[in-house]
Amino acid sequence: MIARIARTxxxxxxxxxxxxxxxxxxxxxxxxxxxxxxxxxxxxxxxxSITANSFFLTWPNRAKSAHTPELSWPGIFRLFAGEYCATMVCSSWGMPFQRFDKRIYTDTTSLPVLLIHGYGCNSGYWHWMSKALEEAHITHYAVDMEPVFGSIDGYAPLVHEAVQRLVTESGQDKIVIVAHSMGGLAARAYLRDHGCANIAKVITLGTPHHGTTIANFGIGINCGEMNWLGRAEEGTSSEWLQKLAATEEPATRAVILSIYSHHDNIVSPQISSHLPGAENIPISGIGHVALALDPGIQARVIAEIHKAGI
Known part of the structure:
Protein backbone atom coordinates (compact mmCIF):
# COMPACT_ATOMS: atom_id res chain seq x y z
CA MET A 1 0.00 0.00 0.00
CA ILE A 2 2.74 2.48 0.96
CA ALA A 3 4.55 1.81 -2.33
CA ARG A 4 1.39 2.68 -4.28
CA ILE A 5 0.83 5.81 -2.21
CA ALA A 6 4.45 6.89 -2.66
CA ARG A 7 4.30 6.37 -6.43
CA THR A 8 1.02 8.27 -6.62
CA SER A 49 8.95 23.27 3.64
CA ILE A 50 7.51 19.93 4.83
CA THR A 51 10.88 18.94 6.28
CA ALA A 52 11.28 22.37 7.86
CA ASN A 53 7.81 22.08 9.39
CA SER A 54 8.80 18.89 11.23
CA PHE A 55 11.63 20.80 12.91
CA PHE A 56 9.31 23.70 13.77
CA LEU A 57 6.67 21.38 15.27
CA THR A 58 9.15 19.55 17.50
CA TRP A 59 11.36 22.50 18.45
CA PRO A 60 9.18 23.83 21.32
CA ASN A 61 9.28 20.42 23.06
CA ARG A 62 12.89 19.54 22.35
CA ALA A 63 14.95 17.97 25.11
CA LYS A 64 16.95 20.62 26.93
CA SER A 65 19.74 19.66 29.30
CA ALA A 66 23.40 20.31 29.97
CA HIS A 67 24.15 17.14 28.00
CA THR A 68 22.38 18.29 24.81
CA PRO A 69 25.01 19.67 22.43
CA GLU A 70 24.23 22.92 20.66
CA LEU A 71 24.76 23.04 16.90
CA SER A 72 26.51 25.88 15.11
CA TRP A 73 24.75 27.46 12.13
CA PRO A 74 26.79 25.29 9.70
CA GLY A 75 25.79 22.27 11.80
CA ILE A 76 22.12 23.28 11.63
CA PHE A 77 22.39 23.62 7.87
CA ARG A 78 24.00 20.16 7.57
CA LEU A 79 21.29 18.71 9.83
CA PHE A 80 18.49 20.15 7.70
CA ALA A 81 20.17 19.33 4.38
CA GLY A 82 20.85 15.75 5.45
CA GLU A 83 17.27 15.21 6.60
CA TYR A 84 15.82 16.86 3.50
CA CYS A 85 17.94 14.70 1.18
CA ALA A 86 17.04 11.58 3.17
CA THR A 87 13.31 12.27 2.95
CA MET A 88 13.56 13.02 -0.77
CA VAL A 89 15.40 9.83 -1.72
CA CYS A 90 13.35 7.64 0.62
CA SER A 91 9.98 8.93 -0.56
CA SER A 92 10.95 9.27 -4.24
CA TRP A 93 13.08 6.15 -4.73
CA GLY A 94 13.30 3.85 -1.74
CA MET A 95 9.68 3.38 -0.71
CA PRO A 96 8.09 3.57 -4.20
CA PHE A 97 10.52 1.25 -6.00
CA GLN A 98 12.92 -0.58 -3.64
CA ARG A 99 10.78 -2.85 -1.48
CA PHE A 100 12.45 -6.18 -0.79
CA ASP A 101 11.80 -9.38 1.11
CA LYS A 102 15.20 -10.95 1.85
CA ARG A 103 18.84 -10.99 0.84
CA ILE A 104 20.77 -14.12 1.76
CA TYR A 105 24.52 -14.69 2.04
CA THR A 106 25.66 -18.26 2.58
CA ASP A 107 29.22 -17.22 3.44
CA THR A 108 28.22 -14.97 6.33
CA THR A 109 29.63 -15.40 9.82
CA SER A 110 27.14 -12.99 11.41
CA LEU A 111 23.70 -13.59 12.82
CA PRO A 112 20.85 -12.88 10.40
CA VAL A 113 18.98 -9.61 10.70
CA LEU A 114 15.32 -8.62 10.55
CA LEU A 115 14.67 -5.02 9.48
CA ILE A 116 11.49 -3.34 10.77
CA HIS A 117 10.51 0.05 9.33
CA GLY A 118 8.64 2.88 11.03
CA TYR A 119 5.36 4.74 10.64
CA GLY A 120 4.22 5.45 7.09
CA CYS A 121 7.12 3.55 5.52
CA ASN A 122 7.80 0.14 3.98
CA SER A 123 10.84 -2.08 3.49
CA GLY A 124 12.11 0.30 0.80
CA TYR A 125 13.20 2.64 3.60
CA TRP A 126 16.00 0.16 4.32
CA HIS A 127 17.43 0.26 0.77
CA TRP A 128 20.61 2.06 1.85
CA MET A 129 21.10 0.09 5.05
CA SER A 130 20.60 -3.04 2.97
CA LYS A 131 23.46 -1.98 0.70
CA ALA A 132 25.73 -1.68 3.74
CA LEU A 133 24.60 -5.08 5.02
CA GLU A 134 25.23 -6.56 1.57
CA GLU A 135 28.81 -5.26 1.61
CA ALA A 136 29.26 -6.92 5.00
CA HIS A 137 27.69 -10.16 3.68
CA ILE A 138 25.01 -10.16 6.38
CA THR A 139 21.80 -12.04 5.60
CA HIS A 140 18.81 -9.80 6.21
CA TYR A 141 15.06 -9.99 5.81
CA ALA A 142 12.54 -7.14 5.87
CA VAL A 143 8.91 -6.96 6.89
CA ASP A 144 6.19 -4.58 5.67
CA MET A 145 3.88 -3.65 8.52
CA GLU A 146 0.27 -3.20 7.51
CA PRO A 147 -2.37 -1.98 8.00
CA VAL A 148 -0.54 1.34 7.87
CA PHE A 149 -2.71 3.03 10.50
CA GLY A 150 -3.40 -0.01 12.67
CA SER A 151 -2.45 -0.73 16.26
CA ILE A 152 1.17 -1.51 17.09
CA ASP A 153 -0.15 -4.58 18.92
CA GLY A 154 -1.30 -5.83 15.52
CA TYR A 155 2.24 -5.69 14.18
CA ALA A 156 3.62 -8.09 16.82
CA PRO A 157 2.24 -11.20 15.01
CA LEU A 158 3.81 -9.98 11.75
CA VAL A 159 7.16 -9.60 13.49
CA HIS A 160 6.76 -13.04 15.09
CA GLU A 161 6.03 -14.65 11.73
CA ALA A 162 9.07 -12.95 10.19
CA VAL A 163 11.31 -14.00 13.11
CA GLN A 164 10.20 -17.63 12.86
CA ARG A 165 10.71 -17.62 9.12
CA LEU A 166 14.20 -16.17 9.44
CA VAL A 167 15.16 -18.62 12.18
CA THR A 168 13.89 -21.57 10.16
CA GLU A 169 15.40 -20.55 6.83
CA SER A 170 18.76 -19.44 8.25
CA GLY A 171 19.22 -22.37 10.58
CA GLN A 172 20.22 -19.99 13.38
CA ASP A 173 18.65 -20.09 16.84
CA LYS A 174 18.91 -16.34 17.32
CA ILE A 175 18.66 -13.26 15.14
CA VAL A 176 19.20 -9.51 15.45
CA ILE A 177 16.35 -7.04 14.96
CA VAL A 178 17.17 -3.59 13.58
CA ALA A 179 14.17 -1.27 13.83
CA HIS A 180 13.58 2.35 12.92
CA SER A 181 11.20 4.67 14.80
CA MET A 182 7.83 2.97 15.43
CA GLY A 183 9.42 -0.31 14.34
CA GLY A 184 11.27 -0.36 17.65
CA LEU A 185 7.94 -0.29 19.50
CA ALA A 186 6.67 -3.15 17.33
CA ALA A 187 9.81 -5.07 18.28
CA ARG A 188 9.15 -4.41 21.97
CA ALA A 189 5.54 -5.56 21.52
CA TYR A 190 6.90 -8.76 19.96
CA LEU A 191 9.25 -9.29 22.92
CA ARG A 192 6.31 -8.77 25.29
CA ASP A 193 4.28 -11.47 23.55
CA HIS A 194 6.99 -13.97 22.59
CA GLY A 195 10.04 -13.31 24.74
CA CYS A 196 13.73 -13.15 23.84
CA ALA A 197 14.37 -16.82 23.06
CA ASN A 198 15.16 -16.12 19.40
CA ILE A 199 16.55 -12.61 19.80
CA ALA A 200 20.22 -11.84 20.42
CA LYS A 201 19.81 -8.06 20.20
CA VAL A 202 17.27 -5.40 19.24
CA ILE A 203 18.84 -2.24 17.78
CA THR A 204 16.42 0.68 17.61
CA LEU A 205 17.12 3.82 15.60
CA GLY A 206 15.22 6.94 16.64
CA THR A 207 12.45 5.00 18.38
CA PRO A 208 10.10 7.12 20.55
CA HIS A 209 10.24 4.70 23.47
CA HIS A 210 8.28 7.12 25.66
CA GLY A 211 6.28 8.77 22.86
CA THR A 212 6.57 11.89 20.73
CA THR A 213 4.56 15.11 20.58
CA ILE A 214 4.42 15.05 16.79
CA ALA A 215 2.27 11.90 16.95
CA ASN A 216 -0.56 14.25 17.99
CA PHE A 217 -0.54 15.55 14.40
CA GLY A 218 -0.66 12.11 12.78
CA ILE A 219 -3.51 9.76 11.98
CA GLY A 220 -4.11 6.16 12.94
CA ILE A 221 -4.39 4.06 16.07
CA ASN A 222 -0.59 3.72 16.12
CA CYS A 223 -0.14 7.50 16.35
CA GLY A 224 -2.38 7.58 19.42
CA GLU A 225 -0.24 4.83 20.95
CA MET A 226 2.94 6.84 20.33
CA ASN A 227 1.70 10.09 21.88
CA TRP A 228 3.73 12.14 24.30
CA LEU A 229 1.28 14.24 26.27
CA GLY A 230 2.55 17.57 27.58
CA ARG A 231 5.83 19.42 27.40
CA ALA A 232 9.26 17.82 27.69
CA GLU A 233 9.73 18.36 31.41
CA GLU A 234 6.31 17.39 32.75
CA GLY A 235 4.81 15.28 29.96
CA THR A 236 3.76 11.64 30.09
CA SER A 237 3.71 8.69 27.74
CA SER A 238 0.50 7.36 26.22
CA GLU A 239 -1.45 4.73 28.12
CA TRP A 240 -0.33 2.12 25.59
CA LEU A 241 3.35 2.92 26.14
CA GLN A 242 2.93 2.89 29.91
CA LYS A 243 1.31 -0.54 29.76
CA LEU A 244 4.08 -1.82 27.47
CA ALA A 245 6.79 -0.59 29.84
CA ALA A 246 5.01 -2.18 32.82
CA THR A 247 5.26 -5.63 31.19
CA GLU A 248 9.02 -5.52 30.58
CA GLU A 249 11.53 -7.35 32.74
CA PRO A 250 15.15 -6.18 33.12
CA ALA A 251 16.26 -9.11 30.93
CA THR A 252 14.10 -7.78 28.09
CA ARG A 253 15.51 -4.26 28.32
CA ALA A 254 19.03 -5.72 28.43
CA VAL A 255 18.83 -6.99 24.83
CA ILE A 256 17.85 -3.55 23.49
CA LEU A 257 20.29 -0.98 22.15
CA SER A 258 18.76 2.44 21.45
CA ILE A 259 20.64 4.71 19.05
CA TYR A 260 19.08 8.14 18.84
CA SER A 261 19.82 11.72 17.88
CA HIS A 262 19.85 14.75 20.15
CA HIS A 263 18.51 16.64 17.12
CA ASP A 264 15.77 14.29 15.93
CA ASN A 265 13.01 16.23 14.16
CA ILE A 266 10.28 13.62 14.68
CA VAL A 267 10.92 12.30 18.18
CA SER A 268 10.28 15.11 20.65
CA PRO A 269 11.33 15.33 23.38
CA GLN A 270 14.39 13.58 21.99
CA ILE A 271 15.18 12.08 25.39
CA SER A 272 12.12 9.91 24.77
CA SER A 273 14.43 7.58 22.86
CA HIS A 274 16.50 6.95 26.00
CA LEU A 275 15.24 3.64 27.40
CA PRO A 276 16.18 2.85 31.03
CA GLY A 277 17.71 -0.60 31.41
CA ALA A 278 18.76 -0.71 27.77
CA GLU A 279 22.08 0.37 26.27
CA ASN A 280 21.68 3.91 24.93
CA ILE A 281 23.88 5.67 22.40
CA PRO A 282 23.01 9.32 21.73
CA ILE A 283 24.48 11.02 18.67
CA SER A 284 24.24 14.56 17.32
CA GLY A 285 23.46 16.38 14.10
CA ILE A 286 21.40 13.71 12.33
CA GLY A 287 17.68 13.91 11.58
CA HIS A 288 15.07 11.20 12.00
CA VAL A 289 14.75 9.78 8.49
CA ALA A 290 18.48 10.18 7.88
CA LEU A 291 19.45 7.81 10.70
CA ALA A 292 19.45 4.59 8.66
CA LEU A 293 21.06 6.33 5.67
CA ASP A 294 24.03 7.73 7.59
CA PRO A 295 27.27 5.78 6.90
CA GLY A 296 28.45 6.23 10.48
CA ILE A 297 25.21 4.80 11.88
CA GLN A 298 25.33 1.95 9.38
CA ALA A 299 28.89 1.09 10.46
CA ARG A 300 27.85 1.16 14.14
CA VAL A 301 24.86 -1.08 13.47
CA ILE A 302 27.02 -3.59 11.59
CA ALA A 303 29.57 -3.61 14.42
CA GLU A 304 26.78 -4.33 16.92
CA ILE A 305 25.45 -7.14 14.72
CA HIS A 306 28.90 -8.73 14.70
CA LYS A 307 29.16 -8.35 18.49
CA ALA A 308 25.76 -9.99 18.98
CA GLY A 309 27.03 -13.15 17.29
CA ILE A 310 30.06 -13.57 19.52
Whole structure:
Protein backbone atom coordinates (compact mmCIF):
# COMPACT_ATOMS: atom_id res chain seq x y z
CA MET A 1 0.00 0.00 0.00
CA ILE A 2 2.74 2.48 0.96
CA ALA A 3 4.55 1.81 -2.33
CA ARG A 4 1.39 2.68 -4.28
CA ILE A 5 0.83 5.81 -2.21
CA ALA A 6 4.45 6.89 -2.66
CA ARG A 7 4.30 6.37 -6.43
CA THR A 8 1.02 8.27 -6.62
CA UNK A 9 2.46 11.19 -4.66
CA UNK A 10 5.55 11.17 -6.87
CA UNK A 11 3.44 11.30 -10.01
CA UNK A 12 1.35 14.09 -8.47
CA UNK A 13 4.49 16.12 -7.84
CA UNK A 14 5.61 15.68 -11.44
CA UNK A 15 2.12 16.69 -12.54
CA UNK A 16 2.27 19.86 -10.47
CA UNK A 17 5.72 20.62 -11.91
CA UNK A 18 4.30 20.14 -15.43
CA UNK A 19 1.42 22.51 -14.71
CA UNK A 20 3.84 25.10 -13.35
CA UNK A 21 5.96 24.67 -16.48
CA UNK A 22 2.91 25.35 -18.67
CA UNK A 23 2.15 28.43 -16.60
CA UNK A 24 5.68 29.73 -17.15
CA UNK A 25 5.34 29.13 -20.89
CA UNK A 26 2.06 31.04 -20.86
CA UNK A 27 3.88 33.86 -19.07
CA UNK A 28 6.32 33.90 -22.02
CA UNK A 29 9.28 32.22 -20.33
CA UNK A 30 10.86 30.99 -23.56
CA UNK A 31 14.02 29.46 -22.07
CA UNK A 32 12.92 25.81 -21.85
CA UNK A 33 15.75 24.56 -19.54
CA UNK A 34 15.13 27.48 -17.19
CA UNK A 35 11.38 26.78 -17.11
CA UNK A 36 12.03 23.10 -16.31
CA UNK A 37 14.48 23.98 -13.54
CA UNK A 38 12.09 26.50 -12.02
CA UNK A 39 9.22 23.99 -12.15
CA UNK A 40 11.21 21.28 -10.39
CA UNK A 41 12.62 23.81 -7.92
CA UNK A 42 9.10 24.83 -6.96
CA UNK A 43 8.26 21.23 -6.04
CA UNK A 44 11.60 20.89 -4.27
CA UNK A 45 10.92 23.99 -2.19
CA UNK A 46 7.51 22.65 -1.23
CA UNK A 47 9.13 19.41 -0.08
CA UNK A 48 11.74 21.41 1.84
CA SER A 49 8.95 23.27 3.64
CA ILE A 50 7.51 19.93 4.83
CA THR A 51 10.88 18.94 6.28
CA ALA A 52 11.28 22.37 7.86
CA ASN A 53 7.81 22.08 9.39
CA SER A 54 8.80 18.89 11.23
CA PHE A 55 11.63 20.80 12.91
CA PHE A 56 9.31 23.70 13.77
CA LEU A 57 6.67 21.38 15.27
CA THR A 58 9.15 19.55 17.50
CA TRP A 59 11.36 22.50 18.45
CA PRO A 60 9.18 23.83 21.32
CA ASN A 61 9.28 20.42 23.06
CA ARG A 62 12.89 19.54 22.35
CA ALA A 63 14.95 17.97 25.11
CA LYS A 64 16.95 20.62 26.93
CA SER A 65 19.74 19.66 29.30
CA ALA A 66 23.40 20.31 29.97
CA HIS A 67 24.15 17.14 28.00
CA THR A 68 22.38 18.29 24.81
CA PRO A 69 25.01 19.67 22.43
CA GLU A 70 24.23 22.92 20.66
CA LEU A 71 24.76 23.04 16.90
CA SER A 72 26.51 25.88 15.11
CA TRP A 73 24.75 27.46 12.13
CA PRO A 74 26.79 25.29 9.70
CA GLY A 75 25.79 22.27 11.80
CA ILE A 76 22.12 23.28 11.63
CA PHE A 77 22.39 23.62 7.87
CA ARG A 78 24.00 20.16 7.57
CA LEU A 79 21.29 18.71 9.83
CA PHE A 80 18.49 20.15 7.70
CA ALA A 81 20.17 19.33 4.38
CA GLY A 82 20.85 15.75 5.45
CA GLU A 83 17.27 15.21 6.60
CA TYR A 84 15.82 16.86 3.50
CA CYS A 85 17.94 14.70 1.18
CA ALA A 86 17.04 11.58 3.17
CA THR A 87 13.31 12.27 2.95
CA MET A 88 13.56 13.02 -0.77
CA VAL A 89 15.40 9.83 -1.72
CA CYS A 90 13.35 7.64 0.62
CA SER A 91 9.98 8.93 -0.56
CA SER A 92 10.95 9.27 -4.24
CA TRP A 93 13.08 6.15 -4.73
CA GLY A 94 13.30 3.85 -1.74
CA MET A 95 9.68 3.38 -0.71
CA PRO A 96 8.09 3.57 -4.20
CA PHE A 97 10.52 1.25 -6.00
CA GLN A 98 12.92 -0.58 -3.64
CA ARG A 99 10.78 -2.85 -1.48
CA PHE A 100 12.45 -6.18 -0.79
CA ASP A 101 11.80 -9.38 1.11
CA LYS A 102 15.20 -10.95 1.85
CA ARG A 103 18.84 -10.99 0.84
CA ILE A 104 20.77 -14.12 1.76
CA TYR A 105 24.52 -14.69 2.04
CA THR A 106 25.66 -18.26 2.58
CA ASP A 107 29.22 -17.22 3.44
CA THR A 108 28.22 -14.97 6.33
CA THR A 109 29.63 -15.40 9.82
CA SER A 110 27.14 -12.99 11.41
CA LEU A 111 23.70 -13.59 12.82
CA PRO A 112 20.85 -12.88 10.40
CA VAL A 113 18.98 -9.61 10.70
CA LEU A 114 15.32 -8.62 10.55
CA LEU A 115 14.67 -5.02 9.48
CA ILE A 116 11.49 -3.34 10.77
CA HIS A 117 10.51 0.05 9.33
CA GLY A 118 8.64 2.88 11.03
CA TYR A 119 5.36 4.74 10.64
CA GLY A 120 4.22 5.45 7.09
CA CYS A 121 7.12 3.55 5.52
CA ASN A 122 7.80 0.14 3.98
CA SER A 123 10.84 -2.08 3.49
CA GLY A 124 12.11 0.30 0.80
CA TYR A 125 13.20 2.64 3.60
CA TRP A 126 16.00 0.16 4.32
CA HIS A 127 17.43 0.26 0.77
CA TRP A 128 20.61 2.06 1.85
CA MET A 129 21.10 0.09 5.05
CA SER A 130 20.60 -3.04 2.97
CA LYS A 131 23.46 -1.98 0.70
CA ALA A 132 25.73 -1.68 3.74
CA LEU A 133 24.60 -5.08 5.02
CA GLU A 134 25.23 -6.56 1.57
CA GLU A 135 28.81 -5.26 1.61
CA ALA A 136 29.26 -6.92 5.00
CA HIS A 137 27.69 -10.16 3.68
CA ILE A 138 25.01 -10.16 6.38
CA THR A 139 21.80 -12.04 5.60
CA HIS A 140 18.81 -9.80 6.21
CA TYR A 141 15.06 -9.99 5.81
CA ALA A 142 12.54 -7.14 5.87
CA VAL A 143 8.91 -6.96 6.89
CA ASP A 144 6.19 -4.58 5.67
CA MET A 145 3.88 -3.65 8.52
CA GLU A 146 0.27 -3.20 7.51
CA PRO A 147 -2.37 -1.98 8.00
CA VAL A 148 -0.54 1.34 7.87
CA PHE A 149 -2.71 3.03 10.50
CA GLY A 150 -3.40 -0.01 12.67
CA SER A 151 -2.45 -0.73 16.26
CA ILE A 152 1.17 -1.51 17.09
CA ASP A 153 -0.15 -4.58 18.92
CA GLY A 154 -1.30 -5.83 15.52
CA TYR A 155 2.24 -5.69 14.18
CA ALA A 156 3.62 -8.09 16.82
CA PRO A 157 2.24 -11.20 15.01
CA LEU A 158 3.81 -9.98 11.75
CA VAL A 159 7.16 -9.60 13.49
CA HIS A 160 6.76 -13.04 15.09
CA GLU A 161 6.03 -14.65 11.73
CA ALA A 162 9.07 -12.95 10.19
CA VAL A 163 11.31 -14.00 13.11
CA GLN A 164 10.20 -17.63 12.86
CA ARG A 165 10.71 -17.62 9.12
CA LEU A 166 14.20 -16.17 9.44
CA VAL A 167 15.16 -18.62 12.18
CA THR A 168 13.89 -21.57 10.16
CA GLU A 169 15.40 -20.55 6.83
CA SER A 170 18.76 -19.44 8.25
CA GLY A 171 19.22 -22.37 10.58
CA GLN A 172 20.22 -19.99 13.38
CA ASP A 173 18.65 -20.09 16.84
CA LYS A 174 18.91 -16.34 17.32
CA ILE A 175 18.66 -13.26 15.14
CA VAL A 176 19.20 -9.51 15.45
CA ILE A 177 16.35 -7.04 14.96
CA VAL A 178 17.17 -3.59 13.58
CA ALA A 179 14.17 -1.27 13.83
CA HIS A 180 13.58 2.35 12.92
CA SER A 181 11.20 4.67 14.80
CA MET A 182 7.83 2.97 15.43
CA GLY A 183 9.42 -0.31 14.34
CA GLY A 184 11.27 -0.36 17.65
CA LEU A 185 7.94 -0.29 19.50
CA ALA A 186 6.67 -3.15 17.33
CA ALA A 187 9.81 -5.07 18.28
CA ARG A 188 9.15 -4.41 21.97
CA ALA A 189 5.54 -5.56 21.52
CA TYR A 190 6.90 -8.76 19.96
CA LEU A 191 9.25 -9.29 22.92
CA ARG A 192 6.31 -8.77 25.29
CA ASP A 193 4.28 -11.47 23.55
CA HIS A 194 6.99 -13.97 22.59
CA GLY A 195 10.04 -13.31 24.74
CA CYS A 196 13.73 -13.15 23.84
CA ALA A 197 14.37 -16.82 23.06
CA ASN A 198 15.16 -16.12 19.40
CA ILE A 199 16.55 -12.61 19.80
CA ALA A 200 20.22 -11.84 20.42
CA LYS A 201 19.81 -8.06 20.20
CA VAL A 202 17.27 -5.40 19.24
CA ILE A 203 18.84 -2.24 17.78
CA THR A 204 16.42 0.68 17.61
CA LEU A 205 17.12 3.82 15.60
CA GLY A 206 15.22 6.94 16.64
CA THR A 207 12.45 5.00 18.38
CA PRO A 208 10.10 7.12 20.55
CA HIS A 209 10.24 4.70 23.47
CA HIS A 210 8.28 7.12 25.66
CA GLY A 211 6.28 8.77 22.86
CA THR A 212 6.57 11.89 20.73
CA THR A 213 4.56 15.11 20.58
CA ILE A 214 4.42 15.05 16.79
CA ALA A 215 2.27 11.90 16.95
CA ASN A 216 -0.56 14.25 17.99
CA PHE A 217 -0.54 15.55 14.40
CA GLY A 218 -0.66 12.11 12.78
CA ILE A 219 -3.51 9.76 11.98
CA GLY A 220 -4.11 6.16 12.94
CA ILE A 221 -4.39 4.06 16.07
CA ASN A 222 -0.59 3.72 16.12
CA CYS A 223 -0.14 7.50 16.35
CA GLY A 224 -2.38 7.58 19.42
CA GLU A 225 -0.24 4.83 20.95
CA MET A 226 2.94 6.84 20.33
CA ASN A 227 1.70 10.09 21.88
CA TRP A 228 3.73 12.14 24.30
CA LEU A 229 1.28 14.24 26.27
CA GLY A 230 2.55 17.57 27.58
CA ARG A 231 5.83 19.42 27.40
CA ALA A 232 9.26 17.82 27.69
CA GLU A 233 9.73 18.36 31.41
CA GLU A 234 6.31 17.39 32.75
CA GLY A 235 4.81 15.28 29.96
CA THR A 236 3.76 11.64 30.09
CA SER A 237 3.71 8.69 27.74
CA SER A 238 0.50 7.36 26.22
CA GLU A 239 -1.45 4.73 28.12
CA TRP A 240 -0.33 2.12 25.59
CA LEU A 241 3.35 2.92 26.14
CA GLN A 242 2.93 2.89 29.91
CA LYS A 243 1.31 -0.54 29.76
CA LEU A 244 4.08 -1.82 27.47
CA ALA A 245 6.79 -0.59 29.84
CA ALA A 246 5.01 -2.18 32.82
CA THR A 247 5.26 -5.63 31.19
CA GLU A 248 9.02 -5.52 30.58
CA GLU A 249 11.53 -7.35 32.74
CA PRO A 250 15.15 -6.18 33.12
CA ALA A 251 16.26 -9.11 30.93
CA THR A 252 14.10 -7.78 28.09
CA ARG A 253 15.51 -4.26 28.32
CA ALA A 254 19.03 -5.72 28.43
CA VAL A 255 18.83 -6.99 24.83
CA ILE A 256 17.85 -3.55 23.49
CA LEU A 257 20.29 -0.98 22.15
CA SER A 258 18.76 2.44 21.45
CA ILE A 259 20.64 4.71 19.05
CA TYR A 260 19.08 8.14 18.84
CA SER A 261 19.82 11.72 17.88
CA HIS A 262 19.85 14.75 20.15
CA HIS A 263 18.51 16.64 17.12
CA ASP A 264 15.77 14.29 15.93
CA ASN A 265 13.01 16.23 14.16
CA ILE A 266 10.28 13.62 14.68
CA VAL A 267 10.92 12.30 18.18
CA SER A 268 10.28 15.11 20.65
CA PRO A 269 11.33 15.33 23.38
CA GLN A 270 14.39 13.58 21.99
CA ILE A 271 15.18 12.08 25.39
CA SER A 272 12.12 9.91 24.77
CA SER A 273 14.43 7.58 22.86
CA HIS A 274 16.50 6.95 26.00
CA LEU A 275 15.24 3.64 27.40
CA PRO A 276 16.18 2.85 31.03
CA GLY A 277 17.71 -0.60 31.41
CA ALA A 278 18.76 -0.71 27.77
CA GLU A 279 22.08 0.37 26.27
CA ASN A 280 21.68 3.91 24.93
CA ILE A 281 23.88 5.67 22.40
CA PRO A 282 23.01 9.32 21.73
CA ILE A 283 24.48 11.02 18.67
CA SER A 284 24.24 14.56 17.32
CA GLY A 285 23.46 16.38 14.10
CA ILE A 286 21.40 13.71 12.33
CA GLY A 287 17.68 13.91 11.58
CA HIS A 288 15.07 11.20 12.00
CA VAL A 289 14.75 9.78 8.49
CA ALA A 290 18.48 10.18 7.88
CA LEU A 291 19.45 7.81 10.70
CA ALA A 292 19.45 4.59 8.66
CA LEU A 293 21.06 6.33 5.67
CA ASP A 294 24.03 7.73 7.59
CA PRO A 295 27.27 5.78 6.90
CA GLY A 296 28.45 6.23 10.48
CA ILE A 297 25.21 4.80 11.88
CA GLN A 298 25.33 1.95 9.38
CA ALA A 299 28.89 1.09 10.46
CA ARG A 300 27.85 1.16 14.14
CA VAL A 301 24.86 -1.08 13.47
CA ILE A 302 27.02 -3.59 11.59
CA ALA A 303 29.57 -3.61 14.42
CA GLU A 304 26.78 -4.33 16.92
CA ILE A 305 25.45 -7.14 14.72
CA HIS A 306 28.90 -8.73 14.70
CA LYS A 307 29.16 -8.35 18.49
CA ALA A 308 25.76 -9.99 18.98
CA GLY A 309 27.03 -13.15 17.29
CA ILE A 310 30.06 -13.57 19.52
Missing amino acids: LLLTQFGVAALFYLLLVKLHVTNVPLAIILSLAMVGLFRA
